[in-house]
Amino acid sequence: MSNDRKKSGFLINQRAFLKLYLISNIENGRWYGMQLTDKLKDEFKHLGYIPKHPEVYRALKELMDEGILKRGTLKKEDSHFQEITLYYIRDLEKALEYKKKMKLELERCEQLLKKALLDIYP
Amino acid sequence: MSNDRKKSGFLINQRAFLKLYLISNIENGRWYGMQLTDKLKDEFKHLGYIPKHPEVYRALKELMDEGILKRGTLKKEDSHFQEITLYYIRDLEKALEYKKKMKLELERCEQLLKKALLDIYP
DNA sequence: ATATGAACATCATGTTCATTG
DNA sequence: CAATGAACATGATGTTCATAT
Numbered sequence: 001m002s003n004d005r006k007k008s009g010f011l012i013n014q015r016a017f018l019k020l021y022l023i024s025n026i027e028n029g030r031w032y033g034m035q036l037t038d039k040l041k042d043e044f045k046h047l048g049y050i051p052k053h054p055e056v057y058r059a060l061k062e063l064m065d066e067g068i069l070k071r072g073t074l075k076k077e078d079s080h081f082q083e084i085t086l087y088y089i090r091d092l093e094k095a096l097e098y099k100k101k102m103k104l105e106l107e108r109c110e111q112l113l114k115k116a117l118l119d120i121y122p
Numbered sequence: 123m124s125n126d127r128k129k130s131g132f133l134i135n136q137r138a139f140l141k142l143y144l145i146s147n148i149e150n151g152r153w154y155g156m157q158l159t160d161k162l163k164d165e166f167k168h169l170g171y172i173p174k175h176p177e178v179y180r181a182l183k184e185l186m187d188e189g190i191l192k193r194g195t196l197k198k199e200d201s202h203f204q205e206i207t208l209y210y211i212r213d214l215e216k217a218l219e220y221k222k223k224m225k226l227e228l229e230r231c232e233q234l235l236k237k238a239l240l241d242i243y244p
Numbered sequence: 245a246t247a248t249g250a251a252c253a254t255c256a257t258g259t260t261c262a263t264t265g
Numbered sequence: 266c267a268a269t270g271a272a273c274a275t276g277a278t279g280t281t282c283a284t285a286t
Contacts, residue, residue, distance in 0.1 A: 007278085007279060007280095008136065008171060008172055008173060008174055008177075008278075008279075009169075009170040009171040009172055010136045010139070010171055010173075010278090011133045011134070011136075011231075012133070013255095013256065013257090014130065014132045014133075014256075014257070015256070015257085017132070017238065020238065020242055021238070021241075021242070024241065024242045032268080032269095033268070033269065033270090034267075034268050034269080035268095044234070044237075047131075047230060047233055047234050047237070048131040048230060049130060049131045049132055049234060050130055050131060051130060051132075052130055052257080052258060052259085053268090053269085053270095054257080054258075054259085054269095054270075054271090055130075055256090055257065055258080057268095057269070057270060058256095058257085058270095061270090075265090082264090082265060082266085082267060082268070083264080083265055083268085083269095084267095084268070084269095085268080085269070099242060099243070102242075103239070103242075103243055106235050106238055106239055107239070108169060108170060109133075109235055110232065110235045110236070110239070111169055112166070112169055112171060113228050113231055113232045113235070114232070115166075115169070116139065116142065116143070116228055117225070117228055117229070117232070119143070119146065120142055120143070120146045120221060120224075120225075121221070121225055129257085129258060129259095129276095130257075130258075132257095135276095135277065135278090136277080136278070137277075137278085154247075154248095155247070155248065155249095156246075156247050156248080157247095174278080174279060174280085175247090175248085175249095176248095176249075176250090176278080176279075176280085177277090177278065177279080179248070179249060180249095180277095180278090183249090197286095204245090204246060204247070204285090204286050205247085205248095205285075205286060206246095206247070206248095207247080207248070
């Protein structure tokens with residue numbers, strides 16, 4: 001089940017973080033995997049974080065498996081040949097629940113970092 | 123060299139975080155491994171983080187290998203038989219340098235979390 | 245029994261490759 | 266050749282065991 005947190009309870013892992021962003025983007029429209037990857041790369045690179053596409057696909061898959069997302073396919077217009085996999089929210093309840101749970105988790109992580117900054121650099 | 127950050131540049135890993143706390147504690151006195159483990163467990167458990175002893179020992183070892191810490195042994199007084207391994211700062215320059223570098227890293231991580239909290243929960 | 249580690253197991257993630265339209 | 270994903274490789278960490286006092 002919940003692999004959103006390591007057993008020791010240290011910081012959130014990348015997978016869970018990506019899932020959160022994926023849900024959030026897909027709530028506001030339809031997206032396909034590579035497009036999401038590129039958007040996230042772009043959005044985070046100024047913080048030195050560059051997510052890799054296989055990890056994004058794995059996150060999408062988990063969200064499918066959990067029944068949060070569904071998908072459909074579509075022929076891309078501009079390119080004659082190339083089929084694209086679009087993602088949509090399947091279960092909004094679950095999506096919101098996930099977001100809610102992750103908020104607490106993000107805040108917990110923030111406290112961990114804040115504590116370190118205060119403890120170590122007085 | 124620097125395994126203090128994953129290639130993708132996501133959040134800091136536990137090892138680096140522990141190294142920081144180990145340096146910081148050992149700066150202010152002598153400690154042995156299990157003692158440090160227990161102190162950290164205790165200090166972080168209210169945030170759901172419970173470091174495991176092998177990870178602490180691995181962190182200590184890395185700090186030794188990097189020339190930041192040195193160690194000595196000592197017979198424990200109260201217990202007749204039991205030898206303890208104490209740690210001291212070997213190279214204060216390096217220790218401070220590590221702390222300095224990690225400060226930036228912690229702040230970067232903080233920004234990552236803060237961004238998510240703002241982006242996802244407006 | 246306590247402290248230290250090694251050894252082993254598992255998961256999280258990165259890198260490289262294959263397929264398919 | 267862009268998009269998807271599998272397959273493989275590596276790394277980070279947890280669990281269990283061995284050893285010495």
